[in-house]
Amino acid sequence: MDDRGMVHLNASRERGAATSSGYIMLLLLVLAVALQVYGIVSLVRDNHGALQIAAVVVAPFLLVFILCGFYMLQPNQAAAITLFGDYRGTDRVTGLRWVLPWLMRQKVSVRANNFISDRIKVNDLRGNPIEMAAQIVWRVVDTAQALFDVDDYKAFVTVQVEAAIRTIGSRYPYDDFEHLEVTLRGNHDEVGLELRTELNARLAVAGITVDECGFTHLAYAQEIAGAMLRRQQAQAVVAARKTLVEGAVGMVEMALEQLSEKDVVHLDDERRAAMVSNLMVVLCGERDTQPVVNTGSLYQ
Numbered sequence: 001m002d003d004r005g006m007v008h009l010n011a012s013r014e015r016g017a018a019t020s021s022g023y024i025m026l027l028l029l030v031l032a033v034a035l036q037v038y039g040i041v042s043l044v045r046d047n048h049g050a051l052q053i054a055a056v057v058v059a060p061f062l063l064v065f066i067l068c069g070f071y072m073l074q075p076n077q078a079a080a081i082t083l084f085g086d087y088r089g090t091d092r093v094t095g096l097r098w099v100l101p102w103l104m105r106q107k108v109s110v111r112a113n114n115f116i117s118d119r120i121k122v123n124d125l126r127g128n129p130i131e132m133a134a135q136i137v138w139r140v141v142d143t144a145q146a147l148f149d150v151d152d153y154k155a156f157v158t159v160q161v162e163a164a165i166r167t168i169g170s171r172y173p174y175d176d177f178e179h180l181e182v183t184l185r186g187n188h189d190e191v192g193l194e195l196r197t198e199l200n201a202r203l204a205v206a207g208i209t210v211d212e213c214g215f216t217h218l219a220y221a222q223e224i225a226g227a228m229l230r231r232q233q234a235q236a237v238v239a240a241r242k243t244l245v246e247g248a249v250g251m252v253e254m255a256l257e258q259l260s261e262k263d264v265v266h267l268d269d270e271r272r273a274a275m276v277s278n279l280m281v282v283l284c285g286e287r288d289t290q291p292v293v294n295t296g297s298l299y300q
Helices: 022-044 050-067 143-148 153-169 188-206 222-261 269-284
Strands: 070-073 077-083 086-091 095-098 104-109 113-116 120-123 129-140 208-220
Touching: 022 050, 022 070, 022 095, 070 077, 070 104, 077 143, 086 143, 104 143, 113 153, 120 153, 129 153, 129 188, 143 188, 153 188, 153 208, 188 208
Parallel strands: none
Antiparallel strands: 070 095, 077 086, 077 104, 113 129, 120 129, 129 208
16 A cells, blocks of 8 residues: 555566567468468379378468467557466567467557646635646556556546646645745646656556646636636735835935935924825825925925
């Protein structure tokens, strides 16, 4: 039992099969055909010798024996060899191959496969419902495990991808405006790497590895999308205001310091407060300010 509570049975392991080149057996097939023709022609010519009779009788069995053992493998294709249900090995040599006729051959593609999952609804770390979908590139690396340790390895991939997405989706929040946490939306590379690690751990029992993966869809669920959009907008406004106020305060401090250093004007506390108020309004206001010229005294 692994750390996810999954019970693993005794795993099969791929090994090489005892097969031979089909081209050599093709040459023997041609010789068997020639032997058959020789026997038939000899019998037609009334040459009923023991050799001619044996050729006519044995050649058909030899032809059937050789023909039933042929099979062909394309690049990135393998054949699992079994004898009455007992695994005898895997042949990965491409081209025309031959094996004893009573040995069964089951071909398996070891090419890369691209799979895009359906959109599934997941609750993130904070309980918010989100929609997620992922794209993965996977391939079979152990044909024995893929064929004999799981019932249908392609269906197994589909189920485990969905389970892995749910696991990763519930492990992180969708978004963090303060950028203090790892999030699904803001850390694609890191989360994608963890998704790949999770998938490889789950698919190892089927002899499958994941070469590449990533999210193709990531969004809040429709029932909360509007509310979360308004929340993000509000957070963006607050952050913008905070930055604006911090900058305005720095500019006011700099203005007052320079006025004092250059002895431009002497301000008491009340006038200093009025100037600070006016500068903050000018710097933080969303609309253009209208200047007001005061020709009198501040106290009138």
